[in-house]
Amino acid sequence: MRSLPSILHLDMDAFFASVEQAAKPSLRGKPVIVGGLGLRGVVSTCSYEARVFGVRSAMATAVARRLCPNAAYLWPRFAAYREISEQVMAMLRELSPLVEQLSVDEAYVDLEAGPYGPALTGAAPAEGVELVRALAEDLRADIEERTGLTASVGAAGSKLMAKIGSEQAKPNGLVLVTPGQERAVLGPMPVRALPGVGPATEQALRRAGLLTVAEVAEQPEEELVRLLGRAHGSGISLMARGLDGREVVPDRDAKSVSVEDTYEVDLVDRDRIMYELDELTRRCVRRLRAAGRSGRTVVLKVRRFDFSTLTRSETLRGPTDDERVIAATARRLAAQVNLTGGIRLLGVGVSQLAEYTQEDLFAQAAEAEEAEAAEAAQAAQAAGADERGEPAAEQAQPGPAAEPVVTAGARQPVRARIWLPGQDVTHEEFGPGWVQGSGVGRVTVRFETPYSGPGRVRTFAVDDPALAPADPLPLKEA
DNA sequence: TCTGGGGTCCTAGGACCC
DNA sequence: TCTGGGGTCCTAGGACCC
Numbered sequence: 001m002r003s004l005p006s007i008l009h010l011d012m013d014a015f016f017a018s019v020e021q022a023a024k025p026s027l028r029g030k031p032v033i034v035g036g037l038g039l040r041g042v043v044s045t046c047s048y049e050a051r052v053f054g055v056r057s058a059m060a061t062a063v064a065r066r067l068c069p070n071a072a073y074l075w076p077r078f079a080a081y082r083e084i085s086e087q088v089m090a091m092l093r094e095l096s097p098l099v100e101q102l103s104v105d106e107a108y109v110d111l112e113a114g115p116y117g118p119a120l121t122g123a124a125p126a127e128g129v130e131l132v133r134a135l136a137e138d139l140r141a142d143i144e145e146r147t148g149l150t151a152s153v154g155a156a157g158s159k160l161m162a163k164i165g166s167e168q169a170k171p172n173g174l175v176l177v178t179p180g181q182e183r184a185v186l187g188p189m190p191v192r193a194l195p196g197v198g199p200a201t202e203q204a205l206r207r208a209g210l211l212t213v214a215e216v217a218e219q220p221e222e223e224l225v226r227l228l229g230r231a232h233g234s235g236i237s238l239m240a241r242g243l244d245g246r247e248v249v250p251d252r253d254a255k256s257v258s259v260e261d262t263y264e265v266d267l268v269d270r271d272r273i274m275y276e277l278d279e280l281t282r283r284c285v286r287r288l289r290a291a292g293r294s295g296r297t298v299v300l301k302v303r304r305f306d307f308s309t310l311t312r313s314e315t316l317r318g319p320t321d322d323e324r325v326i327a328a329t330a331r332r333l334a335a336q337v338n339l340t341g342g343i344r345l346l347g348v349g350v351s352q353l354a355e356y357t358q359e360d361l362f363a364q365a366a367e368a369e370e371a372e373a374a375e376a377a378q379a380a381q382a383a384g385a386d387e388r389g390e391p392a393a394e395q396a397q398p399g400p401a402a403e404p405v406v407t408a409g410a411r412q413p414v415r416a417r418i419w420l421p422g423q424d425v426t427h428e429e430f431g432p433g434w435v436q437g438s439g440v441g442r443v444t445v446r447f448e449t450p451y452s453g454p455g456r457v458r459t460f461a462v463d464d465p466a467l468a469p470a471d472p473l474p475l476k477e478a
Numbered sequence: 479t480c481t482g483g484g485g486t487c488c489t490a491g492g493a494c495c496c
Numbered sequence: 497t498c499t500g501g502g503g504t505c506c507t508a509g510g511a512c513c514c
Contacts, residue, residue: 036482036483038482040481042480042481043482044483045514058481058514059480059481060479060481061482062479062481063479063480063481064479065479066479067479102513104514195512196511196513198513199512200510200511200512201511201512229489230488231487231489232488232511254485255485255487256484256485257484257485259483259484260482261482262481262483297506297507307481309509309510311507311508312507312508313507313508314506315506315507349484349485
């Protein structure tokens with residue numbers, strides 16, 4: 001808690017959807033929905049134009065399609081989002097070395113720890129507040145100038161109020177919470193506004209007759225502990241009274257690595273389940289090794305046909321990054337689980353991570369690159385659904401999703417190409433564009449770039465040799 | 479209309495040890 | 497013969513966040 005609003009919380013507005021609109025001129029001003037497009041997909045982010053129709057994050061894509069059938073539905077392009085995220089995070093680090101990244105589009109910044117710290121703490125209170133306001137507005141303007149995207153910022157004397165502020169500022173705004181005003185700002189809000197209060201906590205509080213933050217703030221702490229448990233109860237008691245002394249801490253090490261897949265059709269065949277388990281283990285180990293870590297506890301996750309979810313774990317005698325060891329452990333765990341009736345999700349994870357000390361750094365670097373490429377290919381496979389959301393034929397088959405095929409003139413077998421809506425491509429004659437949809441042997445491409453006007457659409461055969469996947473273009477021309 | 483994927487933190491019970 | 501308390505580790509599940 002500080003007397004100056006020197007903690008910022010920055011949150012990019014409708015991040016994935018905004019990147020897509022910036023990259024694809026024909027989508028600007030239109031409803032855009034980014035997420036899983038398969039039968040069991042959910043919405044990651046939607047543009048404000050789509051929210052008008054009631055579309056929300058975490059909603060089943062099938063529901064979104066009914067609410068907003070005319071939106072553009074796109075698969076996420078994580079590589080593009082990460083690139084822009086890094087650009088934005090670098091701008092935050094110019095304001096302070098204390099930047100705590102919460103996700104690809106969200107971070108706290110402690111201004112007092114940075115170059116403006118002395119000016120802030122040395123100024124009269126009113127001047128300090130105005131300096132923070134100016135810094136935050138400059139930051140928002142810089143982000144918009146350098147990326148073309150808008151961000152919302154909250155500034156306050158604590159992480160809690162900075163986050164509340166950025167939420168209130170959305171979209172494209174700044175809200176500065178003057179220290180001392182915390183309880184006045186929080187009081188009228190519904191309890192759900194507090195970070196850490198989800199559906200279950202909201203219900204527990206509602207049953208006790210507590211609907212607003214002010215009502216929670218009036219409760220004795222012991223009562224909240226009784227309702228919600230030790231840690232959660234006392235935490236919420238403090239937050240409701242506007243009290244939060246948490247520091248901004250830059251990047252902590254990851255504590256676990258995990259990989260999971262939900263299948264378009266429930267898995268019933270034991271051999272198929274074991275095959276998929278091995279595939280998940282491979283991906284998990286690749287990520288583990290790419291991060292230079294090893295782990296001691298292996299976790300299997302299973303979601304059954306009825307959505308009931310269970311985990312089984314085994315702790316090994318020492319940390320490992322050996323795929324054979326982890327695969328054998330995962331299989332052992334799976335043998336303990338009743339798999340009858342069908343499985344909609346499988347997951348493999350590793351926790352209790354240790355530093356992985358491997359002398360062969362070259363092998364490690366090669367592995368990291370391989371992991372990236374394989375991950376992309378895997379995403380394309382897992383995503384094998386056409387524009388009407390029908391699973392690709394290979395999906396229901398056991399074994400590799402994409403059969404290797406040999407193309408004329410190439411000795412190397414190449415994977416059958418699956419074109420995902422939103423994907424970047426380039427055509428020998430027409431140049432850069434993106435996939436609008438594909439199906440029945442054809443792929444539709446719109447040829448436009450972040451710097452062009454809205455482009456024209458053309459249709460090709462899915463195996464047209466002139467068409468190739470491409471890297472994302474930067475949103476601003478260099 | 480039907481529920482993703484990647485994480486973090488907390489709780490509670492049992493085993494085991496001192 | 498009956499009865500301890502505390503600490504740590506492991507496992508499973510649940511809530512929550514983006």
